[in-house]
Amino acid sequence: xIDYFRLCLALLSPWLCGxxxxxxxxxxxxxxxxxxxxxxxxxxGLTILxxxxxxxxxxxxxxxxxxAILIAVATAAAYLDxxxxxxxxFTQWQINWSVVAVVTTCALLVVPVIVDxxxxxxxxxxxxxxYSLRAKVYSHFQELVAFIPQREWRNTNNPExxxxxxxxxxxxxLIQTWVAVGFGxxxxxxxxxxxxxxxxxxxxxxxxxxxxxxxTMLPATLAGxxxxxxxxxxxxxxxxxxxxxxxxxxxVLFSGALMAILNYQSLYxxxxxxxxxxxxxxxxxxxxxxxxxxxxxxxxxxxxxxxxKYLLLAFVLFFSxxxxxxxxxxxPFDLALKTELTGxxxxxxxALHIPGIPKIDISGGxxxxxxxxxxxxxxxxxLLMSWLTLGLTVLAAVKFSASAxxxxxxxxxxxxxxASWLAFSFTSASSYLDVATVHSRFLLxxxxxxxxxxxxxxxxxxxCSVQSR
Amino acid sequence: xxxxxxxxxxxxxxxxxxxxxxxxxxxxxxxVMVGTATWIVWRGEYPDxxxxxxxSLGDINARAGEIQxxxxxxxxxxxxxxxxxxxxxxAPWFPAFQFHNVSVAIADPAQVRASNFLWASRxxxxxxxxxxxxxxxxxLRANLGTNPDWRGRINGIGIAVVTGKPVNxxxxxxxxxxxxxxxxxKRIWWEWYYREGYHGSTINGLRGAGQATLLxxxxxxxxxxxxxxxxxxxxxxxxxxxxxxxxxxILAAVITLWVLTAMPWAREVxxxxxxxxxxxxxxxxxxxxxxxxxxxxYALAQKVKDTIPPPPQRxxxxxxxxxxxxxxxxxxxxxxxxxxxxxSAYRQLRPITKGIISAGDYVLILDRHHPSFKFSxxxxxxxxxxxxxxxxxxxxxxxxxxxxxx
Numbered sequence: 042x043i044d045y046f047r048l049c050l051a052l053l054s055p056w057l058c059g060x061x062x063x064x065x066x067x068x069x070x071x072x073x074x075x076x077x078x079x080x081x082x083x084x085x086g087l088t089i090l091x092x093x094x095x096x097x098x099x100x101x102x103x104x105x106x107x108x109a110i111l112i113a114v115a116t117a118a119a120y121l122d123x124x125x126x127x128x129x130x131f132t133q134w135q136i137n138w139s140v141v142a143v144v145t146t147c148a149l150l151v152v153p154v155i156v157d158x159x160x161x162x163x164x165x166x167x168x169x170x171x172y173s174l175r176a177k178v179y180s181h182f183q184e185l186v187a188f189i190p191q192r193e194w195r196n197t198n199n200p201e202x203x204x205x206x207x208x209x210x211x212x213x214x215l216i217q218t219w220v221a222v223g224f225g226x227x228x229x230x231x232x233x234x235x236x237x238x239x240x241x242x243x244x245x246x247x248x249x250x251x252x253x254x255x256x257t258m259l260p261a262t263l264a265g266x267x268x269x270x271x272x273x274x275x276x277x278x279x280x281x282x283x284x285x286x287x288x289x290x291x292x293v294l295f296s297g298a299l300m301a302i303l304n305y306q307s308l309y310x311x312x313x314x315x316x317x318x319x320x321x322x323x324x325x326x327x328x329x330x331x332x333x334x335x336x337x338x339x340x341x342x343x344x345x346x347x348x349x350k351y352l353l354l355a356f357v358l359f360f361s362x363x364x365x366x367x368x369x370x371x372x373p374f375d376l377a378l379k380t381e382l383t384g385x386x387x388x389x390x391x392a393l394h395i396p397g398i399p400k401i402d403i404s405g406g407x408x409x410x411x412x413x414x415x416x417x418x419x420x421x422x423x424l425l426m427s428w429l430t431l432g433l434t435v436l437a438a439v440k441f442s443a444s445a446x447x448x449x450x451x452x453x454x455x456x457x458x459x460a461s462w463l464a465f466s467f468t469s470a471s472s473y474l475d476v477a478t479v480h481s482r483f484l485l486x487x488x489x490x491x492x493x494x495x496x497x498x499x500x501x502x503x504x505c506s507v508q509s510r
Numbered sequence: 511x512x513x514x515x516x517x518x519x520x521x522x523x524x525x526x527x528x529x530x531x532x533x534x535x536x537x538x539x540x541x542v543m544v545g546t547a548t549w550i551v552w553r554g555e556y557p558d559x560x561x562x563x564x565x566s567l568g569d570i571n572a573r574a575g576e577i578q579x580x581x582x583x584x585x586x587x588x589x590x591x592x593x594x595x596x597x598x599x600x601a602p603w604f605p606a607f608q609f610h611n612v613s614v615a616i617a618d619p620a621q622v623r624a625s626n627f628l629w630a631s632r633x634x635x636x637x638x639x640x641x642x643x644x645x646x647x648x649x650l651r652a653n654l655g656t657n658p659d660w661r662g663r664i665n666g667i668g669i670a671v672v673t674g675k676p677v678n679x680x681x682x683x684x685x686x687x688x689x690x691x692x693x694x695x696k697r698i699w700w701e702w703y704y705r706e707g708y709h710g711s712t713i714n715g716l717r718g719a720g721q722a723t724l725l726x727x728x729x730x731x732x733x734x735x736x737x738x739x740x741x742x743x744x745x746x747x748x749x750x751x752x753x754x755x756x757x758x759x760i761l762a763a764v765i766t767l768w769v770l771t772a773m774p775w776a777r778e779v780x781x782x783x784x785x786x787x788x789x790x791x792x793x794x795x796x797x798x799x800x801x802x803x804x805x806x807x808y809a810l811a812q813k814v815k816d817t818i819p820p821p822p823q824r825x826x827x828x829x830x831x832x833x834x835x836x837x838x839x840x841x842x843x844x845x846x847x848x849x850x851x852x853x854s855a856y857r858q859l860r861p862i863t864k865g866i867i868s869a870g871d872y873v874l875i876l877d878r879h880h881p882s883f884k885f886s887x888x889x890x891x892x893x894x895x896x897x898x899x900x901x902x903x904x905x906x907x908x909x910x911x912x913x914x915x916x
Contacts, residue, residue, distance in 0.1 A: 150776055153783030160790040162798055165713040167837075169845045181821065181849035194853060198866055200824070203851050229795060230672040263765070270768065272716055272775040279779070280713045419726045421716040424771045431765070480717035 044225045050108050051223025052234055058111040059084025059120035062317075068311055069126065075249025075264065075297070079314065081242035082290045085235065086321045087111070089215045093185070102183045104222045143262045145270045147244070155237050155441075157279050162229035169280025175214040176232065178203055180221035187213075188285035212324045213284045236281030242291045244268040247493045250297035254304065255447075255500040264496045273485045275423035285482050286327045289489035291321030292332050294488060296453075299340045301495045303445045328483070330458060334491070339452035343445045414463065417484055426492055433495035443501075450498035457487060511682075524758055530745060531738075531762025539730070539770055546725045547694035556686055560722040563609055563684040565667065569600035574670075583617075583680040588673050592623070593776035597668035598682065604720045606631070606664050607700055608653030609684035612643070614669060617678035619645050624672040627652050632707070633662035640670065655687055663706075686722075694724065702727045703774045708782055716775075731771040738763045804842055810874075810905055811846030817899050817907060818850075818872055825855040826867075828883065829876035839876060847874075859892060865913075867894065873908045 060080030067076065094104045163169050178186050187202040194204035217232040224231055248265020256264070268274060277286050298315035302308055322329040367376070368389075377387030383396040392400040417427045436452050440447040463504055465480065550556060564799035567584045570577050575594030576587040586594040612627050626640040639659040643650035654660040671677065687693060701719035701878045710719075718727065742763060746756045800810045814825070827843050829836050840854035859867060873890065875883045878901070882891060885906065890896050 114722075150779060151782050157779075157783040157786045158796070160786045162790075162795075162802060164708070166710065170841050174845050174848055177845070178849045191853065191855075195855075195866065200851075200868075201777065203822075204853060260761070263761075267768070270772045270775070272772070274710075275775065275779060276712055276716065280781070283713060290706060298579075328758075416715070418732060419729045420716040421727055421775075424728055424775075425727065425731045425735060425764070425768050428735055449625075 047104070048220070048224045048231060048234075050118060051104070052238065054108050054115075055084035055088040056081050056112045056238070057084070058087060058115040058118075061115040061122070062087075063314070064314055065118040065126070068307060068310060072249045072252040072261075074245040074261075075253060076161060078242040078244070078246030078290075079294050079297075079318075080446060081238060082246070082287075082294050082321060083314075083317050084111070085216065086317065087114075087213060088219060089334050092219055092321070093211065093215055096185045100184055102128075102179060102185065102218065102222055104219075107219075108223075118282040137258050139259050140238065140262045141267050143259070147266045150269060150275070151237070151241060152274070154240070154275060154279050158233050158237050158281055159230060161279075163282055165280045165282055167207075168280075171205070171209050172214045172284075173217055173232070174205060174210070175203075176217035176221060178215065179218040179228050180227055183222060209284070209327070211325050212321075213282075213287065216287075217282070229293075233281030236286060237278045239286040239290050240269070240274060240278035243274070243286060243293060243489065246293050246297065247489075247496070248448055250293070250300065250493055251496050253297070253301055254495075254497040255256070264493075267426060267492065268489065270341050271426055271489075272424060273481065274489065277482075277485070283482070285486050287325040288322065288329055288332070289486045291318045292329075292336065292486070292490045293493045294318040295322055295333070296336050296494055297497070299336065300446055300449065300494070303340070303343065303449060304502060326486075332457075332486070335460060336453065336490075337457045338455055339449050342452050344446035413461065413484065416480055417488070420481070422481055422485070423488055426488055428487060430492045430495050433499060434491070437495055437498040445502050446498045446500070450494050453494055454491065457491075461487070514768055527756055527759040528762040531742065531759035532766045534738045534741040534745070534759070535734065535763040535770075537768035538734040538741060539767065541737060542730050543698050543725070544691075546730075547691050547698060550689050550694055550724070550893060551691050556689060557724065560608070560686065560724055562686070563602075563604060563722060565598050565682040566683070567679070568599070569598070571597040571599050573668075580678060583615075583678055585676050585678050586671055586673070586738040587676045588671070588912070592672050592674055594673065595628070595668065595670045596679075597628070597665045597666060597670060599666075601667050602630070602720060603663055603665050604684075604722060605700070605704055606654075606660045606662060608686060608719065608722045610653065610660075610687040611685040612652050612654060613646075613681075613683050613685065614650040615642060615648065615680040615683070616647075617651055619648060621675050621677050622650065622671055622673050626670045627649050627654070628666075628668040628670055629660070629664050631659075631662040631668040634664045635665065643669070651811075654792045698725050698730075698790060701725070702730070702771075703777070705774075705778055705781060707778075727771050727774065730898060731767055735764065735767050738767065749800075771891060774895070789860045790916075792878075806903060807839060807842050808846055809834065810902060812842055813900065813902055814847060814872075814874060814907055815850070818909075822851045824868070824871040825853070825901045826859060826871065827852060827873055827876070828859070830880050830882060836876075843876075859890070859894065867910060868913050871910045872899075873910065875896070875906045875908070876904070878904055878906045 056077075058080075059082070060076055062083055063071075063076040063080045067079075088107060088111060090106045092102065095107065100508070163173055175188055178188075187199075188205050189197075189199070189202045191204045191206050194202060216235050220232045221227045222236060244265040246265075247268045248261045248263075251264040252261040258329070274286065274289075277283055294493045295315050295318040298311045298318065301311040302315075320335060322333045367373075372388045372391050372393075374385075375385075375389050377385040377389040377394065379389075385394045385395065386396060394400050417423060434450055435445040436445075437450040441451055555561060570584065573595040574591075575589045575596075577594075577596055578585040578587060584596070586596060588594050613720075614625070614627075616622065621643070625643040627643055628638055628640050630638050637659075639657075641652045641654060641657055641660075643652045667682075669682065673708050702725075704719040706712075706717055707718070733772050733882045739760065742756075746759060793801070796812070799805060802808065817827075825847055827840050827847070829840055831837070844852045844854040860871065872894065873894075875890070877883055879887075884891065884908075885896070885898065885908070887898075888895055888911075890908060894913075895911040897911055899907045899909055901907075
């Protein structure tokens with residue numbers, strides 16, 4: 042029984058700590074759903090940071106000291122919240138039966154997922170080979186054992202180092218290690234329990250972010266339930282062990298905080314939440330840094346572009362979109378200046394010619410665009426969410442000049458679309474394009490972020506969360 | 511002319527608005543389904559991706575006789591009994607309802623005395639069914655649609671040929687039935703609600719009913735959403751924007767289509783959860799692992815762990831074959847043997863730098879019959895003195911007695 046008690050501690054203490062941090066930091070009126078969703082990701086981020094730090098400093102992976110710290114932080118936050126903040130005015134609870142119906146429908150999907158994860162042993166390939174292999178070794182020895190590449194292992198006589206050819210970061214492996222150390226032994230199924238939690242927290246976060254932007258309970262709950270009912274997100278919750286739900290969770294938290302700042306809400310409080318979310322985006326997957334930079338760039342541009350003349354801005358936007366489509370279609374016609382001295386300068390015969398550097402073949406881009414569009418709009422993975430996100434993004438783009446949030450959404454779509462096309466056309470990621478190993482999972486992360494952003498970007502830039510209550 | 515849109519209607523218009531939204535969504539979904547089926551019937555042929563399934567002749571397993579690669583196909587060389595059985599390992603799985611006919615393009619069909627088409631399904635993996643192929647000019651054909659065993663998800667296909675001389679096969683192709691409205695509508699519905707189950711590549715994406723799906727559910731949902739919203743615009747005539755009485759119609763339409771398209775996924779989740787309860791419920795960790803398709807590897811790893819001292823021991827897991835099933839075996843064993851210190855590699859120990867391998871290390875060889883892993887005179891290549899600890903289901907475990915090699 043004690044091992045299951047420790048398992049509960051391993052799963053709940055991070056959430057408790059994260060929830061109370063959000064409760065004391067965020068404004069009073071922030072919805073419970075947002076606090077729970079944000080608290081999950083912040084709590085686990087803090088937990089893994091403590092777990093790893095103590096492991097590095099002391100050489101041993103500790104469980105109970107980390108739990109004690111988490112509970113102490115939660116207690117301190119709860120005390121500060123009660124002692125120094127004004128109590129929330131009492132409001133009569135009214136049952137919204139539509140919301141109850143939606144939540145019940147979600148529960149009908151959540152329950153079988155949790156049962157499945159509880160029973161089913163670790164399943165997907167990358168999960169057991171890249172992350173769980175390390176987690177298993179860490180949890181057995183209760184220390185951060187060195188892992189080196191196989192080639193190096195074959196050439197050096199380092200009897201204590203283990204080997205792996207996978208270069209993913211430690212964050213995901215440490216989540217499973219945390220659960221295994223808490224439980225007291227490695228379990229093929231129980232170490233996956235944080236994944237349905239991340240999936241649920243993502244739904245709560247998306248719904249809560251919509252609520253913060255002024256949506257009433259029912260539409261906000263529907264926005265959250267759309268995440269729960271997204272097939273590929275559910276797959277990642279059931280066949281647990283991959284990083285995508287965590288990347289998406291931290292990115293949605295980060296962008297939700299930025300959206301709140303654009304809504305004229307407290308810069309310091311929401312800025313702190315964005316700060317807490319940042320390490321999670323960067324360490325959970327290699328391309329997390331790109332997502333972070335694009336979100337930050339889109340945020341800053343949306344702040345300052347209100348000063349640019351609307352006509353100039355519209356021209357820049359039109360030119361960018363037109364160029365993007367031209368490149369996406371593989372430069373179907375020439376756009377080049379031809380001189381006898383230098384040859385073509387510009388786009389000629391499906392390649393970009395710049396004097397002095399080797400030509401860059403653009404024609405490969407059309408293939409990648411077709412595959413990405415087909416995966417996004419035609420597959421069973423995303424159902425209507427791609428279409429809804431596209432429609433909501435277009436609606437946001439229409440309000441470009443009037444709303445910083447609408448600009449944020451538009452810039453995000455433009456930049457990430459262009460960056461993805463570049464990555465899949467000109468980098469080693471292109472070799473994975475046909476196999477769906479890379480593109481479907483990457484599109485899942487983009488869609489989860491894009492959907493939350495496009496929903497939140499529909500309302501006007503004002504203190505919507507006050508007006509809606 | 512008075513605007514008779516929903517704006518002027520009294521309070522109950524919200525309910526009417528919701529009903530309108532649901533109705534338009536359902537009508538749009540039916541329109542998309544029937545419209546697609548009608549278009550295919552009018553054309554008289556299926557879309558390119560669903561017209562036929564050409565089986566790749568690249569990865570073939572010969573259960574009798576021999577298979578040779580030749581220009582433009584394969585050559586079936588019979589054994590002494592005149593029999594050749596070829597199984598197409600790289601053929602993708604597909605639901606039986608998508609293809610009802612098979613044709614085998616053969617160079618000299620007069621040589622063939624008898625031939626059968628073979629298949630196995632996910633629902634009955636231990637059974638192999640067969641149907642005689644009839645000669646039709648230069649083709650051998652069979653109508654599978656009327657066979658009661660042609661059902662479920664077809665996981666494996668092959669051909670068996672009785673012939674006195676080698677015959678060249680140019681192509682093996684599966685064809686859908688003649689497109690009729692009734693069949694197409696039924697097929698679109700079955701494909702939307704097709705239960706694919708969780709498999710090795712599910713984490714990368716759901717395949718639904720496979721590559722020959724007529725109308726992917728994502729495309730159908732998007733089209734229905736667009737048509738539904740257009741229908742609502744025509745009925746409600748929002749001027750200049752949607753009124754508070756009209757907006758529930760949009761939400762209702764979106765929710766209806768979402769529910770319709772998400773139902774197959776919800777069904778999949780419940781079916782798999784119930785399967786997990788039935789397969790794993792009440793069992794401990796080891797018993798659950800022994801239910802898995804790779805239970806042999808798990809059992810082998812447990813046997814190794816029971817034989818050698820506690821971790822960390824260095825173990826080299828070797829087999830031939832750089833990719834595919836062999837790579838899966840090695841890497842899965844690497845995981846199952848953890849927290850031992852494992853190097854999983856193909857080929858021999860020789861590529862490992864001299865001086866790394868020490869006495870007391872272990873070698874687990876998965877291909878004991880391969881000449882590269884020959885064990886003789888108490889040594890394995892490239893000449894390491896070893897002691898064999900056990901041999902089990904084609905795998906051998908050795909302990910290296912000395913680090914000296916040739």
